[in-house]
Amino acid sequence: METGKSMTSRFWRLSRLSLVLLGLALLCFVGSLCGNKPEEQFLEAVNISNNAGDSKNPSVAVDSRGTVHVVWTDGTPGIENQTEYAAICYACKPRGGSWSAPAYVSDTLHSSSFPQLVVDRTDRLHLVYQTWWYLGSHSPQRILYSWRELSGDWSVPETIVGSEDYVTPKIAVDSTGNVHVAWEWSPYSKRIRYAVRSPDGSWSPQQDLPAPSFSHPAGLAADRLGNLHLVCEHVATNYDSSDILYLMRSTTGDWSVPLNISNTGRAIWPAPLVTDRAGTVHAIWMFDTASAYWHGGFHRSRVPDGQWSPRTLVAPQIDHLSPRVPLLGDGDELIVPNPFAGRNDGEYEIVYVVKPAGEVWSDTVFCGFVKSDPYGFGVEAAAYDNQRRLYLVGSKSPSQHVYENEIYCVECSAERRKQ
Numbered sequence: 001m002e003t004g005k006s007m008t009s010r011f012w013r014l015s016r017l018s019l020v021l022l023g024l025a026l027l028c029f030v031g032s033l034c035g036n037k038p039e040e041q042f043l044e045a046v047n048i049s050n051n052a053g054d055s056k057n058p059s060v061a062v063d064s065r066g067t068v069h070v071v072w073t074d075g076t077p078g079i080e081n082q083t084e085y086a087a088i089c090y091a092c093k094p095r096g097g098s099w100s101a102p103a104y105v106s107d108t109l110h111s112s113s114f115p116q117l118v119v120d121r122t123d124r125l126h127l128v129y130q131t132w133w134y135l136g137s138h139s140p141q142r143i144l145y146s147w148r149e150l151s152g153d154w155s156v157p158e159t160i161v162g163s164e165d166y167v168t169p170k171i172a173v174d175s176t177g178n179v180h181v182a183w184e185w186s187p188y189s190k191r192i193r194y195a196v197r198s199p200d201g202s203w204s205p206q207q208d209l210p211a212p213s214f215s216h217p218a219g220l221a222a223d224r225l226g227n228l229h230l231v232c233e234h235v236a237t238n239y240d241s242s243d244i245l246y247l248m249r250s251t252t253g254d255w256s257v258p259l260n261i262s263n264t265g266r267a268i269w270p271a272p273l274v275t276d277r278a279g280t281v282h283a284i285w286m287f288d289t290a291s292a293y294w295h296g297g298f299h300r301s302r303v304p305d306g307q308w309s310p311r312t313l314v315a316p317q318i319d320h321l322s323p324r325v326p327l328l329g330d331g332d333e334l335i336v337p338n339p340f341a342g343r344n345d346g347e348y349e350i351v352y353v354v355k356p357a358g359e360v361w362s363d364t365v366f367c368g369f370v371k372s373d374p375y376g377f378g379v380e381a382a383a384y385d386n387q388r389r390l391y392l393v394g395s396k397s398p399s400q401h402v403y404e405n406e407i408y409c410v411e412c413s414a415e416r417r418k419q
């Protein structure tokens with residue numbers, strides 16, 4: 001028979017056990033409310049260049065099979081004592097696989113830079129970049145174009161002669177296989193030139209576009225109707241103002257007069273253009289307000305009949321948004337990914353905002369955290385596959401005291417939602 005003292009002792013032992021069990025249950029409950037454990041929300045920034053020289057200017061495309069293709073300017077062509085030389089590197093990653101080792105797709109004798117890569121509806125890759133041939137006092141930049149079937153080799157590059165200054169070519173492919181290229185012309189007046197390559201391989205004559213001097217082409221996109229759209233940044237000759245200009249090339253080959261779609265004198269950094277299945281064109285740019293520390297993104301869209309939407313802030317609830325790489329989702333929604341600095345230890349939060357067709361911008365959608373290594377992470381190029389996965393590519397130094405950049409890719413699902 002238990003004494004009163006032992007019964008009291010047993011009662012307290014049972015109570016303590018109950019409290020422990022209750023505590024554990026509470027922890028599980030709170031854990032389930034929080035969703036994934038914090039460590040599961042970390043996204044890996046994969047270093048896909050991983051070599052000694054400076055790796056920068058990435059461009060990314062994803063094909064219908066989910067293979068991700070990245071090109072960039074790489075400062076390690078193996079030419080000793082010629083550090084100013086660069087070459088174009090390429091790496092790819094099949095769906096569910098790992099990244100290939102970087103391979104040179106330009107020659108390493110001439111300095112090549114500013115690659116742009118697109119994939120067409122038949123999964124053919126199209127690559128354009130600039131190459132500098134030293135010819136003494138007259139040394140023009142050349143624009144090199146080559147293409148590749150998924151299972152084949154790159155074609156022998158075809159050449160367009162540019163001017164002496166940087167030409168930074170932009171490329172777009174339309175649904176019938178025409179390859180459109182626009183680039184800067186002349187180191188002094190910054191006119192824009194254009195040529196188109198027919199599917200039979202013939203190039204049109206070069207054409208000066210009606211954009212004014214000091215216009216820098218930023219985005220070129222074809223729509224399903226066969227029209228071509230160009231956006232450029234125009235800087236006034238006194239550098240006091242900057243605006244975003246838009247031009248369209250109709251199916252008959254005629255270019256429209258430039259339309260100033262920002263019209264504030266303070267618009268900068270237009271993002272690549274996005275066209276949706278209905279033929280709507282989305283333009284996004286950055287706007288420098290009176291504060292030197294705050295940049296907002298602005299959006300306008302143009303429907304096929306030529307009407308432009310009013311200008312709206314991209315995700316007005318977000319400070320410090322840098323909408324550099326808009327993407328089109330599978331429901332014609334516009335997706336704008338963005339990294340945010342600032343959790344603990346410099347970790348970066350990868351988020352995106354969505355603008356469904358005809359609707360307003362969504363709240364921020366959370367993808368995960370990138371740890372502080374690499375030192376910071378900026379999205380310079382992005383792609384979106386047919387399984388709702390985002391591929392965000394940027395160049396960053398691997399640590400705070402290293403000055404050569406590497407190319408990083410962060411991959412995340414667009415299905416995740418902030419808890």
Ligand SMILES: [Ca+2]
Binds near residue numbers: 049053055404407
């Ligand atoms: Ca490198």
